Amino acid sequence: xxxxxxxxxxxxxxxxxxxxxxxxxxxxxxxxxxxxxxxxxxxxxxxxxxxxxxxxxxxxxxxxxxxxxxxxxxxxxxxxxxxxxxxxxxxxxxx
Numbered sequence: 687x688x689x690x691x692x693x694x695x696x697x698x699x700x701x702x703x704x705x706x707x708x709x710x711x712x713x714x715x716x717x718x719x720x721x722x723x724x725x726x727x728x729x730x731x732x733x734x735x736x737x738x739x740x741x742x743x744x745x746x747x748x749x750x751x752x753x754x755x756x757x758x759x760x761x762x763x764x765x766x767x768x769x770x771x772x773x774x775x776x777x778x779x780x781x
Contacts, residue, residue, distance in 0.1 A: 689736065689739055692732075692735065692736075693732065696728055696731070696732060699728070700724065700725075700728055703720075703721075703724050704721065707720050707721060
């Protein structure tokens with residue numbers, strides 16, 4: 687799930703909870719306390735999940751960087767081999 691979809695889902699959930707609060711709670715104070723509690727819970731949940739997203743993203747980025755480095759080393763190694771082959775061919779042709 688993309689982070690923006692995740693956040694939108696929580697916005698929809700919060701809107702639904704506000705609607706339930708409005709319909710079922712008798713006093714304004716009770717409704718405000720409920721909203722404050724739900725806001726704290728939703729914020730905590732989002733912080734935990736978004737931190738997990740961040741860690742996963744960092745791991746994937748590190749893996750990609752490692753792959754890039756391996757590819758660069760292989761290209762360098764292959765270039766050296768080709769250069770040596772070129773020099774050998776050039777020497778052979780000169781002989």
